Amino acid sequence: MTNTYHPGVDMKLFEYEAKAFLQKSGIPVPKSKVCGTEDEAASAYTEFGGNAVLKAQVLAGGRGKAGGIKFPRSEDEARSQAKDILAMKIKGEAVEKVLVEEKQNIKREHYLGIVTDPDAGCPLLMFCAEGGMDIEELSSKNPDAVKKTLIDPRYGLFGYQVQELLKGSDIPKDAQTGIVSIARALYQTYWDKDGELIEINPLVETAEGKVVAADAKFNIDNSALYRQPDMPKRPVRTVEERAEKLGLSYISLDGNIGIISNGAGLTMSAMDYLNQEGAKPANFLDLGGQATQSSGIKNGIGLVLEKPDVTALLIYIFAGGPRCDVIATGIVEAINEMEKEHSLRVPIVVTLHGRFAEEGMKVLSTCKSPRLYQEPMVEDAVRKVIELGGKAQ
Ligand code: GDP
Ligand code: MN
Numbered sequence: 001m002t003n004t005y006h007p008g009v010d011m012k013l014f015e016y017e018a019k020a021f022l023q024k025s026g027i028p029v030p031k032s033k034v035c036g037t038e039d040e041a042a043s044a045y046t047e048f049g050g051n052a053v054l055k056a057q058v059l060a061g062g063r064g065k066a067g068g069i070k071f072p073r074s075e076d077e078a079r080s081q082a083k084d085i086l087a088m089k090i091k092g093e094a095v096e097k098v099l100v101e102e103k104q105n106i107k108r109e110h111y112l113g114i115v116t117d118p119d120a121g122c123p124l125l126m127f128c129a130e131g132g133m134d135i136e137e138l139s140s141k142n143p144d145a146v147k148k149t150l151i152d153p154r155y156g157l158f159g160y161q162v163q164e165l166l167k168g169s170d171i172p173k174d175a176q177t178g179i180v181s182i183a184r185a186l187y188q189t190y191w192d193k194d195g196e197l198i199e200i201n202p203l204v205e206t207a208e209g210k211v212v213a214a215d216a217k218f219n220i221d222n223s224a225l226y227r228q229p230d231m232p233k234r235p236v237r238t239v240e241e242r243a244e245k246l247g248l249s250y251i252s253l254d255g256n257i258g259i260i261s262n263g264a265g266l267t268m269s270a271m272d273y274l275n276q277e278g279a280k281p282a283n284f285l286d287l288g289g290q291a292t293q294s295s296g297i298k299n300g301i302g303l304v305l306e307k308p309d310v311t312a313l314l315i316y317i318f319a320g321g322p323r324c325d326v327i328a329t330g331i332v333e334a335i336n337e338m339e340k341e342h343s344l345r346v347p348i349v350v351t352l353h354g355r356f357a358e359e360g361m362k363v364l365s366t367c368k369s370p371r372l373y374q375e376p377m378v379e380d381a382v383r384k385v386i387e388l389g390g391k392a393q
Contacts, residue, residue: 014057018198027186030104042078054085055069063090066091109131109132111128112201114186114190118342127148132201156191162183166180179203186200199218247290255274256389257282259315279386287327324352346371
């Protein structure tokens with residue numbers, strides 16, 4: 001499952017795949033070896049003279065915090081820690097490979113990344129002198145610390161734009177020069193490979209005075225994969241197959257409004273409401289028994305939004321057994337994760353009814369995304385979602 005390509009969603013690369021592209025563009029990366037067994041990992045550890053880190057290879061973020069990075073002190077320890085890592089699940093994702101990587105003598109960690117900015121419609125370069133944590137945490141803790149500049153794709157990234165971001169920092173001159181050329185190579189890779197997001201976090205200054213990409217993330221625009229022959233090939237599974245595996249039922253239709261609901265009856269009535277107003281559903285997903293867990297709605301939102309035809313999503317819940325606040329928590333988590341990756345492209349309108357509906361609405365109010373709307377009345381929610389998403393021809 002971890003190795004599956006989801007049509008409709010940006011394809012994520014593993015750290016070792018992303019680093020191979022960085023290295024090709026001339027960005028310094030640590031020496032490393034991808035291992036599938038603990039014995040391979042143990043001998044790689046020794047090959048690196050016992051100066052190596054073990055890193056779980058997963059597509060989910062926050063691996064370090066989840067215990068997916070280890071610093072063994074002997075070959076035996078490398079073997080047993082690699083064994084632990086290969087048995088781990090990180091955010092539900094089984095670890096299949098461990099990267100054994102030459103350990104860096106870190107003096108300082110920075111953040112460097114480029115995303116396709118959905119509002120500006122062009123690439124945005126971000127740099128923060130205090131790296132290591134994720135960018136969301138960085139920018140919420142200290143918004144001024146994250147420096148940003150838009151890139152005009154007609155001209156590419158100029159050195160002076162990067163120098164501008166580094167201005168006023170106490171980073172040594174040589175390291176600054178290194179960061180400028182790394183940022184330009186990073187942009188070239190992002191552009192040439194049809195990236196949606198490319199990130200080095202941390203970009204480290206070593207005690208030896210070098211600047212090295214210690215971690216990397218790279219998401220590729222799925223609709224451009226046909227012209228990217230050197231991207232890894234992943235098995236394809238349909239949305240219906242994946243929904244079924246998750247205990248959800250998904251049906252694709254030919255309109256433009258996505259619908260998530262719980263129970264077949266409520267789903268039908270959501271479609272009736274839309275039809276009455278002259279709008280058409282793009283698809284619908286019934287949470288069924290998964291409505292009792294926040295993961296059910298999270299998975300559901302991801303699946304429904306995969307369809308490029310969806311211009312707005314209606315979530316209509318009537319909780320008899322399940323609880324609205326649990327569902328609301330899942331909705332907010334899903335939205336926050338997508339906003340973080342700049343992958344939320346449509347508005348989401350939620351109407352909650354039944355058990356703990358008021359608590360649920362309070363949970364929704366904590367979400368800062370401008371793309372989330374809530375309506376206490378279902379009729380208002382239907383009108384709102386049509387107003388935002390329009391009517392398909
Ligand atoms: P993430 O948690 O999935 O983002 O994993 P990272 O690869 O970014 O590593 C998380 C943290 O582990 C880094 O910010 C470093 O503090 C530490 N770390 C990773 N690699 C090394 C290394 O080679 N040497 C040292 N000293 N620390 C490392
Ligand atoms: Mn990282």
